[in-house]
Amino acid sequence: MPAPAPNPPRETQRLQWARSASGQPALGLQRASVDAGFRSYWRTVGETPSRIVMDAPPGVEDAGPWLRVRDLLEAGGVRVPQVLTRDLDLGFLLLEDLGGPTLAQVIDADSADAHFDAAIGQLLRLQAIVPPSELGTFGEALLQRDAGLFEEWFLRRHLGLQLDCDDSDRLELAQRRLMDNALAQPKVLVHRDFMPRNLMPVVPGPAVLDFQDCVRGPIAYDPVSLFKDAFLGWPLARVDGWLRRYHQRASDAGLPVPPLDTFLRDADWMGVQRHLKILGIFARLHHRDGKSHYLADAPRFIGYLDEVLPRHPRLQPLAELLEQRVKPAMQALAAV
Template identity: 65%
Template sequence: MTLPAADHADRATARLEWARRASGATSLQLHRASMDAGFRSYWRGASNDGSPTAASVIVMDSPPDREDVRPWLRIREVLERGGVRVPRVLAQDVDAGFLLLEDLGAETYLHVIDTDNADALLDDAVSQLLKLQAIACPADLPSYDEALLARELHLFDQWYLGHHLGLTLDPADRQTLERVYRHLIDAALAQPRVLVHRDFMPRNLMPAAAGPAVLDFQDAVRGPIAYDPISLFKDAFLSWPEPRVAAWLARYHARASEAGLPVPELARFRRDADLMGVQRHLKIIGIFARLRHRDAKPKYLADVPRFIGYLDAVLPRYPELAALAELIDRHVRPALAADA
């Protein structure tokens, strides 16, 4: 889903004019900094006059008819009050969908993390996560309830199996998926509930003073405590060996227990994280297919094998999920092999 060229040009003009007014730099030029999987885009300010202010700002462009910026601002305030490092807002025009933000640099954790520094970087990320999870959820914060969990799971069969692979599941396969979905939903709903970011992963963390700074938090909900840790350690865009993930989960669990967060005992938490991961992996596979077929963003599908790998590592531990493994073997693995 893309804007017509004329709309793009009009939006670009409005964005630049607003940024120059908001920053006070009349020679400001904007250059693409990044674009997320939604409709927001980010632009770095640079000025021909060498103004240090102009050279250190980011414009978030969130077209109001496509992605309202108000949820982002609201959750940013909640997180900041709770001590979480988030980007500072220097100016805003909510009706137009423009924000002027501090420039945190060009590199996220995804750019800088490697085998040698991962322990330290992820420990710092957990420090921010513990602050986030300790925040009392606003009374009107949406809940990660049964309906939302089910909608997310059905992205897998609707968009990946259906739209992408072109499959029409027979009644037996549909019943299999519904039983698996029911098990995953029940497991998620049984977990202790905290503030959940929903995409707490290296791409949404930036090295920063008193950080890392946390990004892309506008979809926060009240939900299962294992969701954000498994999102951090089983990332959408890079993978780690299972023993290392297990050690990080144990380290998170120890720190969360020490911080007074409502984590269950370690064996139960590991199971919760595994099953929560399966729900997230299926959801993301579906989202990547939707990005390809609805939003004309095909690049994300290249990471589907990563999530199949995550499922391969976990499903054999749980006999109740054996039918899902068999369905993947029959329907998904041959398609991936054909694309390889």
């Protein structure tokens, strides 16, 4: 009995599927974006209008959660990509093409107010959706995992720091206070990466991308992610103004935001927690996955921390650790 024919290479499968799904036997594909995970996105070439093929290879990526959250968000009025054809067994989806540039690529100092006002509108719709129980909760376990990323990957693996007892105590105290603050906040549906890079400037919109990791979590998480982005920096005074604008609109919409002073503190602390986590993720992408370009933005997060930590004496242990151990280690590494 002859052996079964081996599966064609993934790029061949992808092109064959795209041609069949679109009914265009001569179209081509070109990469549309690079993802930090195993998903990839490809734009069709040779047909009008163009489409996007999402490639989620079975065994390493499951498109099912993405589809379930997409449907949930659409039902709540959030602008998300339209799905034209799907094949979950092969791991391919054919999506509408929302265009080339993301919000991160078109926003500037002059247009930021208008773009962020539109983004807040989408965020308020997202946060008004009741989170289904199967999405999980941004709770103690997830916060502990996020905290571990900073110490394991950024401090130990990337900077080569071995913390002594005093350093470990300072970091643990700060992380515990950050986690307690996050756990005490009102809970809503949280995107977890609601930033300009994951927003597409279309009308109506912006359209929201990369939403498959939604959970039930702290209300301040997504607003601070939007204004203190991994790849774009803004003056602190403008960020504070946008956070106030979000708070007013969220309050008017009936979302469970606390009083303004409490919310601004929560946003600061949530931002600190997120910045530490992202430093760990960027270091992991570099050392484990060979995706080193993310580390170029690490100084941005140290800058965010430098801006905010002086406002909050209860986070002084973290500020001391950064000044005495982390910054000298980063400088030494940069000099190598």
